[in-house]
Amino acid sequence: MKKRYQRGIQVALVLAGVGIAVTLMLRAFDENILYFYMPQQVVAGDVPDGKRFRLGGLVIPGSIERAPGSLKVSFLVTDNQKTLSVEYEGVLPDLFRDGQGVIAHGTMDDNGIFVADEVLAKHDENYMPPEVAEALKQVHGDEES
C-alpha cells in the first residue's frame, strides 16, 4: 500500500513535469523562433508582414554609409540576385566589413528597408555564416541550371 502510494506520487510528479515542460516549450518556441531569409525571398514576398526574421547575405563593398557623428549606419545586403537596404543604429561587430557575410535580425519597414536591431558577424576573417554560404551556393546553382 505504502509503496503503491509512493509510486503514484512519483508518476504524478513526472507527468506533471513533462506536461508543464511540453506546454511551455511549445509556447516559448512559437514566440522565439527566427526564420532565415535571403534578400531574394524577401523581395519575392515570402516573409509574413511585420514578422521579425534573420536576413543573411553579403555586404556590398562601398555601400556602408554612416551618418556623421551618430551611430546610424546603412548598408546594402545582397545574395547576388536581389539587394536589400539595411538600417542599423548601434555598435557594429568587429568583423563587419565590406564584402563580408552578415546576418542581421530585424523587421521590414513600410519603405522596403530592413531595420536591424542586431547585426552578427563572427570572429574569423574567413568566416561565412553557414546559412549564407549555402544560400549563395544555391543561387549559383540555379543560375547554372
Add this chain to the structure above:
Amino acid sequence: MIPELGLFSLVLAFCLAIIQSFAGLAGAHWRKPEWLALVRPMATGQFVFVALSFGLLTWSFIVNDFSVEYVAMNSNTGLPTFYRIAAVWAAHEGSLLMWILAMSIWTLSVSWLNEEIPEVFRARVLGVMGLVNSGFMLFVLATSNPFVRLLPAAIEGRDLNPLLQDPALAIHPPILYAGYVGLAVAFSFAVAALIEGKVTSAWARWVRPWTLMAWIFLTIGIALGSWWAYYELGWGGWWFWDPVENASFMPWLMATALIHSLAVSETRGLFKSWTILLAISGFSLSLLGTFLVRSGVLISVHAFASDPARGLFILIFLGLCIGIALGLYIWRAPSLGSGAGFKVLSRESFLLINNLMLVVAAGLILMGTLYPLFMDALEMGKISVGPPYFNLVFLIPTLPMVLLLGVGMHSTWKRARWEPLRKRLKTPLLIAVPVALGLSFAWGRPSVLTFVGIFAGVWVILSAFSEIRERQEMGRNFFSLPRSMIGMLVAHIGLGLFVLGVTVTSVFSIEKDLALRAGDTVELAGYQFKLESLRNAEGPNFDAVEGMVTIRRNGKVVTTLYPQKRVYRVQTSPMTEAGIDAGWTRDLFVALGDDLGDESWSLRIQFKPLVRFIWLGALVMAFGGLLSMSEPRYRKIQKAEGVAP
C-alpha cells in the same frame, strides 16, 4: 622525427588501451587473475604514451616546427611561448589529443586510487574506460591526426586566433575537458555495475568523489568560459545560450543531478536505476556536445573545421556508447531492485524534485539546441532559437527548485516533520524577506519576478547559514561537522550568490551605445564617463587604438579605463579589448566600437551590478564540491563490499 614519434606513441597507447579493456572485461568475466593483473600496468602504460605523444606535439609548437601542418595552422614565431603551448589545444586535432590525455589521467587515477574497490569490479570499470578512450584514439588516428607533415614546410605559421590569446582561455579548455571526460568515470562505473547486475551503497560511495571531481572541473571550466566571453568577446554578455555553451551546460546539469541522486543511493539505497541512468546520460550529453562541436553542424565561436567524416565517426561512437549502455540498462534495471519507502515530506522527496527539475531543464535546453538541426534536416526552413526561449524554459524549472532548496536542506531522511522545519526556517525567512526587498529596490524598480529571484538567492544563503547555526546550538563545533555536510552548505551558498548575481545583473544592467569625441562626457547610473583622448598603441603582435576614459562620481575620479581596438598583425582581424573596472557591487565596462569619421568613435558603456557574483558563486560552488570530496569516508579503506556505512 619528433612528430612521427608522437604519432607512434599514440598508436602504442591505443594498443595498450585495447589490451586494458579486453583484460579488464574478459578477465572479470572468466575470473582470470593473470588477465586482471594486466589492467593496471596497461592503464599506466597508456598514460605514459599518451602523455609522451602530447608532450611531443607541445614540443613541436615550442620549437616552431612548421613542417607539422597543425603547428603551421595555429602558431607563429611571433607568438609568446605561453600561448604557443596553449595553441596545442586551440584547434580540433590538438584538443582531441587533450581529451585523450585527460581520459588517461582519469584512468590512471581510478586504477591507483581505488584500493578499496574489489579487483574484479575495478577491472570492469577500467575495461569500460579503456574502450571509451580507445574509441577516441581511433578517432584521432583515423580522422584527426595532429602530426600530419606539411611538405614543403611553411616558413611562417598562420598564428593563433587572437581571440584565444588570453590567459583565461588558455586554461579554460583543459579544465572543461577534464570535467567532460570525468563524467566518463561515472559512466564506466555505471556500465560496470550493470554488467555485474547490482548497485550497492558502497558503489555509490565509490562513484561520488569521482563525480564530484568531474563536476568541480565542469563548474570552473564553464565559469572561466563565461568570464572570458564577458571581457574578451567585447560586449559584456556573460552567457549567450550559444549551442556550444549549451553543450557544456547540459552535462553540468546532469552531473549536478547525479551528485544529488548519488547522495540518496549512498545513504538510503534508493533511486538506484535512476542514478545509473543519470550517469549514462551525463556522459552521453558530453559526447553529444563533442559531436555538435566537431561535426560542423553548428557554427559558433567554438566550432572548428567542419568535416563530415569526423561528425559521422562521433555519431557512430555516440550511438554505440548510448546504445550499449542503455541496452544493458534495460536488461539489468529490473533486477537492481528498489529500496525502502519514504514519506512525501522527506529529504528524498526534495532531492527527487531537484533531480526532476534539473533533468527537465537539461531536456528543454537540448530541445532548443537540436530543434534548428531537425528543422533544417527536414527542410522545413532555417531557424534559430533565441535566448528568450532558453531564459524562459530554464527559469521555470529552476526557480521553484532553488526556492524549495531552502526547505530541502533542513528536512530529514525518510520522514521530515513540519514543526521542527517551521521552527528552523522562521528566522532565515524573516530576515530574507526584508533583505531581498531592500536589495530589489537598491538599483531601481523591480518586477515581482525580480523580487522572487533576489529572494531565492538570499533565502538559500540564509537557510544554509541557519543550518550551520542550528548545529552549533546542538553543541557541535562547525569544524566537527562532516565535511560532506559543510561542502553541501558551502556549495548551496555559492548557488545563492550565483542566483543573486544573475538576477541583479540581468535586470538592472544599463547599457548605452554612444558616439563620442575626445573631451565628451556622458552620465550613466550616476557615473560620469569622459573620453579624454584616443591614441595609437602597440603590443607585441598587434597594433591598437587606445581610448582613455576617466570615470567620476560626485566629482571624484573613480578610475581610468583604457579600452582598445586591436588589429593583430598576422591574421589582420580587429579585436575589441574592453576596459573594465571590476568591483564587488558593480562593474563599469567601456568598449571601443568604430571610427565614425569626423573624429568621433562609437563606444559601448555599461553598468553591471553584482556581475562578479556570477563567477564568485560558481567558484564557491566548486569549493563546496571540493570540501565534500575531502570527506574522509571516501578515502577510508572498506573491504567489505556492499555494506552501507
